[in-house]
Amino acid sequence: MNKEQNTNAESFEQCLKCTVCTVYCPMVAVNPDYPGPKQAGPDGERYRLKNPVFYDDALDLCLNCKRCEVACPSNVKIGDIIQSARLKYSSKKPKLRDFILANTDIMGTMASTMAPVVNFTLGLKPVKAVMDGVLAVDHHRTFPKYAGQRFETWFKRYALKKQEEYTKKVSYFHGCYANYNNPKLAKDFVKIMNAIGYGVNLLEKEKCCGVALISNGFKNQAIKQANLNLGSIRKAVGRGEPILTTSSTCTFTMRDEYAHILELDNSDVRSSIALATKFIFELVDAGKVKLVFKDDYRKRIAYHTPCHMEKLGWAIYSTSLVKMIPGVDFNMLDSQCCGIAGTYGFKKEHYEDSQKIGESLFRQIRDLNLDMVATDCETCKWQIEMSTGVQVENPISIIADALDVEATQKANR
Amino acid sequence: MRFDTVIIGGGLSGLVAGIDLVRKGQKCLIVSSGQSALHFFSGSFELCNKENDPMKAIASLDACHPYSKLGAERVEALAARVKPFFAELGLNFKGDASANHWRMTPLGVMKRAWLTLDEYATFESETEMPWKKVSVLNIDGFLDFHTSYIAAALEAKGVEVAVASLSAPQFDKLRESPTEMRSTNISKTIIGEFVDALAEQINGKTDGSDAVLMPAVAGLTGTAEVERLKELVKVPFHFLPTLPPSTPGIRIQMMLKKYFQQQGGVYMLGDSVTEGRFEDGKLKSIKTLNNEDTEFEADNFILATGSFFSKGIVASQNGVAEPVFGLDVDADSDRTNWYQRNMFDAQPYMTFGVATDEEFRAKKDGRPVVNLYVVGSVLSGFNAIKDGCGAGVSILTSLNAADQIMNL
Ligand SMILES: Cc1cc2nc3c(=O)[nH]c(=O)nc-3n(C[C@H](O)[C@H](O)[C@H](O)COP(=O)(O)OP(=O)(O)OC[C@H]3O[C@@H](n4cnc5c(N)ncnc54)[C@H](O)[C@@H]3O)c2cc1C
């Protein structure tokens, strides 16, 4: 075995200087100003430890996609080294724009309360121009629409009571996106879980997983939110419930970034946090649960592997589930970064690189003549929809749409 | 989760076996920790280098050598399948098993080879060169290719050599950090319109030469750039190998992986197999680091984890071991016998590897695991350097295992 779960800060000592990581870094491929993972990571760390003046602001270009880590034969935690260095040494103050992009929670609460106004305003040309000019959010970007009713509100009003009917329970970490922008995804999750005989609990308290705080330089706030989430997660695990999610990035952040970047001990609950597709697939695979699909569902679908899904190594569960739908003509896209990297591609200064990185993926998608793309990450969804015009859905929503709910309920009684 | 075959290790061996099996309709999974020996690829596959006639050389190998286990006839039959196998993926090679040809190392030394990627320079003879005059071109500031060694070697064989360098702002940018001036990073710049501009620059530096030789620094993701250069450069144009990393080697790795996935294979990169469940002399399932409690079950398994370099076998104070399943290894238990004092002598530890029965099935506690086939450089009984047989053993034992699994 040579890929250990490594939280060792000295992992840069293991670097063999083979430059394999640089081959697979999507940023190096499009921007010659980026020093590349080897330079920015293990090589740079040596200098920075001697003297922080060696910190290079070009590290801001790193997407935190971790594709370098997946490729490194020597188990160097290159992406972690770079992110930690940014948090530790960067002297740049985050901008108002970064604050807005990072605080998905605050923005979400404000925006969903006034959804029609916000959606309308965010779509207006003059507003886009201000955002572009003053906030440096690229004007090509369309903000994901805010839903009028948050998932949490809907759940408490319409679904909570029903969950008492089930003896088997799971806890759901919905994340900001499913709560504010795409409640349908969260509802689809509840629909599937109920159909296969599981009740859904929300966590006692849930905050944004903190991924955007980490990448925008707000470490302390990220730690606060992480601790709050871990507290709720521990309670759920104490009740014997797994914590399921519908976003690969939230999952990855809570399992790995909490420990590696925020230096919190999550080892007691780490293995209880899983993507819903993994949990469901394993039940089906073990014959404990049956999914019955509609006869008339016909779609040509291709799966895009988000960077953090590649790092988790879990694409196999989502793809295997989608492939189970009889009417699906399944295609696998080459695993590559789409360029958005969370809030990264929203920033004006990154827009061009972001689109260049995704270009070959967009081409592949356009050439395949698809009905839709399946992917487990919300920001990949925005990026691919904006850049190709092809609809993108989470595998959970695809399963939910294709599911014959009544027949599934019967089969699992 | 169930597969027909699960392959542990996704370098040359694992991918060749996987591709052969998915082509035959199997549902296959490859789990691979990281990158492979292909990242150090010389441009040539070796079958057996000890003599000009590889088959004759194979006949004189030790009984424990994988080729001896396969038998000469089987080796010949398997070897004949290799060129078409790669051609179908768009990877074209020169050479065949009836006679070795010659290639040149980055240090200008002549070595025998079995199959060499089309774009590399190859030679019929060790001493007689096909040219009167050649231009040896290097990228300005690229230290993994030594024109002086190459020129000296060629001149010693009576060739007139003109050395020149190629420059461009793209290369200057890389040179800002000397450790980034590697073949793979250079190849990332030789794309699009710059290929044409570079060809023009090359054409300006070929005065009166019969051929141009250049380090293998183009074509990282495919052969398009190399084909374009060949088309535009007015004299015959050949690559010579660079020091690692190997751009064409990485291309082979990426193309094999992509093809495997396109044919429906599942490739999990950056994950490691950690343990296996054995029952009644069979391997039932494996687990991996990323997938925690999930068991990957299969009818058959292939172990393709590479040698010491890829940690397919590991050495410690307590001896040599196979780290995933604790399989039996063929290794000298006396540590003092592991190395030869003289670095250039054949090193005994090079032959260490997983012990197998006559059918290449792994042995555990002295008994064969009947559905676990061992392929490639994790096998015991051969010295890839001394016998010059690295890729040959990898490819042939992998095709052989795929045949065994398909009952062919
Ligand atoms: C530096 C070097 C250069 C070479 N150059 C040449 C050449 O130019 N020509 C030639 O003919 N031969 C060459 N060889 C010989 C070489 O061994 C073979 O050519 C061939 O590439 C070996 O392939 P393999 O798949 O058996 O092993 P490897 O390429 O070593 O691949 C093994 C793979 O298994 C993975 N792995 C290991 N343990 C686990 C685990 N527990 N779980 C999951 N994955 C795991 C590793 O990460 C690796 O990707 C070279 C060998 C070396 C070491």
Ligand code: SF4
């Ligand atoms: S791939 Fe790993 S070992 Fe190689 S240079 Fe990058 S960090 Fe170092």
Ligand code: SF4
């Ligand atoms: S995390 Fe991604 S962008 Fe950053 S260095 Fe690694 S591969 Fe490059």
